[in-house]
Amino acid sequence: MDPSEYRPASGEIPTQAGVYRFRDEDRRVLYVGKAKNLRQRLNSYFADPAGLHPRTFRMVHSASSVEWTVVTTEVEALQLEWTWIREFSPRFNVMFRDDKSYPYLAITTQDRVPRVYVTRGKRRQGVTYFGPFGQAWAIRESLDQLLRVFPVRTCTSGVFKRAERSGRPCLLGYIGKCAAPCVGRVSEDEHRDLVRGITDFMSGSTGTMISSRKKEMAAAAADLDYEHAARLRDQIQALETVLAKNAVVLSMNVDCDIFALHLDELEAAVQVFHVRGGRIRGERGWIVERLEGTTRGELTSDYLRQAYGDVAPEAVPPEVLVDVGPDDRASMEEWLRERRGGSRVTLRVPERGEKKALLDTVRQNAEQSLVLHRTRRASDLTTRSEALREVHELLGLDEPPLRIECIDNSHTQGQDVVGSLIVFEDGLPKKRDYRHFSVRGEAARDDTSAMYDVVSRRFSRYLESLASDEPDERFGYRPSLLLVDGGPSQVSAARRALDDLGLAGIAVAGLAKRLEEVWLPGDDYPTVFPRSSEGLYLLQRIRDEAHRFAISFHRKKRAATAKTSALDAIPGLGPARRKALLKQFGSVARIRKASVEDLQAAEGVGAALAATIHEGLKEGAAQDDS
Template sequence: MADPSSYRPRAGEIPTGPGVYRFRDQHGRVIYVGKAKNLRARLNSYFANPAALLAKTHAMVHTAASVEWTVVGSELEALQLEYTWIKEFAPRFNIVFRDDKSYPYLAVTLGEKFPRAQVMRGDRRKDVKYFGPFYPARAIRETLDTLLRVFPVRTCSAGVLRRAQQSGRPCLLGYIDKCSAPCVGRISPEDHRKLADELCQFMGGEGTRFIRQLEREMAEAVAELEYEKAARLRDDIAALRRVFERNAVVLAEDTEADIFAVAEDDLEAAVQVFHVRNGRIRGQRGWVVDKVEDTTPGEFVEHMLQQVYGENADSDRLPREVLVPVEPENAEQVAAWLRGLRGAAVSLRVPRRGEKAALMGTVKDNAEQALRLHKSRRAGDISTRSSALQELQEALGLPVPLLRIECYDISHVQGTNVVASMVVVEDGLPKKSDYRKFAVTGDAARDDTSAMYDVISRRFRRYLEDQTQVAPAISGQVDISDESAKAAPRKFAYPPSLVVVDGGPPQVAAAVKALEDLGIDDIYVVGLAKRLEELWLPDDEFPVVLPRASHGLYLLQRIRDEAHRFAISFHRQKRSSSMTVSILDDVPGLGPAKRQAVLKHFGSLKRMRAAAEEDFLAVSGIGPAMARQLVAALAPGPSGEAGDDGAEPAVNTATGELLD
């Protein structure tokens, strides 16, 4: 651990204006980002008496090797720059609201010939009408399934629609009357668009009008003794009312607000938000985050709003009101930032009385329950993970804590399509953004040890190259326009504490030889052999055998199995790709562009084999002679050749890329 006095800047060097600062570790990785109205006062507080700092801040300043700062013109600029850097670097000592999914919305693609209703996430697209957000996604899927009874608009993908048009048969939803089947001409494009418009109107708050209209039609059907039609309308009315029941009115119908509440202790905080649109709760969302930095409640709320709305910077997704449990630090600047994102006024306030304050209490109850549930589930996980890493470090006799572990596995079938995988675990948890896969060719593919030597050499050669990008650990002011200061070091620049290879002494020796040839002597290697699950260290005659109930052994097994899964999936993808491409390569006159068009049109070998000559003529650029050659090339032989190994390689119809 570094001594903070070794990189402490002189007090006179630090400006007194507003700005943003970054602490970096010895490898140049940003580990903390903060902002301050007075940079000198804030940074001096980290170095004045490090022993008196709280535990997490103490750990941060002793992990860092340098600090740098950037002066900005105002507190609003500091707020924006701080959010940008937290999003870019994901510092480990910042509170980060990590979530693997974006908000789910009900989307209607009005820009298509046959508009499609679907649950959509991610960036907003042109000519698409959005409703929501809804959370969890199951709620909107159930709502959409119910609405299809009354508004049977298309929900299928472009590929399903195209196949239905070619075959003249609708999909299952068309047969059960949950789709009006525009693909086969059961409804005209104009009438189908009218259905989509009515669905949008219903979701836009005009549900009462549709229910009353259906009630009038039901009464007319009863008066004319059309009881079957009346029963069908009765069921439609019940379906629409069920949708309304799921979205009960809790506030005035013109209310658009996001209501946040926080429950916290010394270590973690649970955040809950209710999304209220048109007076109804359209969705609920929650996070539980580690409090890895010391913040006041106001600072916590500020960071929360930065990340929640910064990830979804879209004027339609920001409501008119944002209700929070406490006023954030720099409330005026935060409100101005939100106003800039929305393009209109945003009311940021704390509700004190009335219906909104009562609903805030409900959100608070949800946050407290979420924190209690999280504590009960994770209490064992955190302690188990920590004990596993410590047990493994002691068993292997390593002098450094196992903050980052990389595991490598080789996959092939009798020496063909040799690939390797690299999976990464940090603090005992997978870091999938750092996973890598390698294709092994040439002499390196002749056996497992040669492949392991090749892969380790390539990975750590990149490590040495990327090390040149890491700025020296010198504290001081940085220019925001300096690209070298802004750029993050590449992920290969971060070395592991331990390299795990799948195998015994030969694989371990190959990995060690690769590191030695590169001049690297401070990275430790261990092999995990499948036979007895023993651990092999370099140059040791006997393995380390951990107890079967060992948490450390279980952690290594999970890492090894993840590396094996990742390698196998890549190997299957390469095998399927080479098999399919080799079949089409044998067709004279079929160049890369036409081959790509055929793959994109049919999607898989199974559909290509089942296709007749006239089906191939529908592909752009394929004539009668080429169609005959394709049918002949794809026809299976007497033993089921034509690349059939029992698995059908699928093709991404949007890109023509083969998928596993």
């Protein structure tokens, strides 16, 4: 829809801070944003739509209405914006998702007799969570050690009630890993003291607990109460075992969370280390689809809200370290302060010291997390099957796209035009079938001509292979889908080339990089894949691989051209003598440094020509410097 049709009058829009929503014709929320000045921000969407970023341009043309809500402060706007993003999952907002399911240590503090357990499930009210932890086995081993010191109930409600009725505790009660409040061995208040102990320990009060037990053990030994001293010794060993599982990373006894972001062309990964008492107590990661034009500062704001939007106040540390500061640092710090219950939170980027070194480690983990995510996604058979099914159905193909070929062109301002052909079979690259094409003459005048040329040459070889007694292993296979990098004009050129060869049965589609839209021949509008579509992800991978392959060949060709370009303009220097000079000196740079006498060492170069070469290269260097 034309944005001018639903643009509100400027005077109707308030100038206060607020949150706005763009909706489509079906009243679905497409985008949620916040602003210090609603009038100024919303007018920017309508003043010059042609000057908008492509993603924003597409959003305002997909919408049919815009509405807003005024709030008192920027912090309220920040909170309301995030609430609506979680509620509506707007298509044009950045949405993070956990890169894996993390285990937490949970304590049902609101229960009459609280229970401690390890969980990966959805968070519930009335439950205190610690973590997340990198591995489930690590927190289970830690919990096993903690139960030796704080024998808190771990059983389910059904087991607990059955023990109450029967008057007999479960096995953990018999072996001393549960205080057995179900049968009255300890009172509910005494059991809550144990729960408070494990909560304090997980919150970071480790040094005090161990030192107080050491003093108590020494006093018991002095009073000859060796049995009590032995129990305290075992408790100290158990607590120290739990601490040993958490590496000391900071010499200072500080509490902080450290975030780092790693990006590639399609996605971004966020990793966080939760440091308590100078030790890593947990880690977590998210993966997000990278929307073109989204800045690192905007992504920082988004993942901080994701990390702290649904946590208890005690889960927000007094210091948050990031590799790139958010665009709205002041309001983000204020929002974090409110999330922490009014206590101050410092948000900063470490520049030196051990915190900077730990940030570098977190960044390396984010990079590895993204590599692992993409590897698993590409190699998973179920995921690939789902991707191929989506491409088959959404593009209306006559057959499953078991073999997809993609063609991309690369050039520098129309010079050194090259084409690349890459092949994916069953959703995986088949690199032995990759091919390069050099585009020359009239075919190199523009992108559509180059696309027509490369498609024609590739499938002419296919037709030649069909007519031959010995099929061409390089070009003798027919793809189920030909994907081109580009929009309607490139798709039309590829379709025309196939039709001219009598290959109307081969399906063609184009993926436009800037808007990530899939175009089919003759369609006025693109086919839109869902944002989280495995099919779109597969097409993006194929397109990006073709682009990478084309760029690598183009760079080699450009380097080879540049190697002799300076010699081309020298009169009287033909191909044979240029080759002789390069053989003698190795590069144009060395030829340029050679004297007239040195140049004569090359085969076929006399004194007069050597002087011409020396002067010509000297003039060329002066022009380059100017």
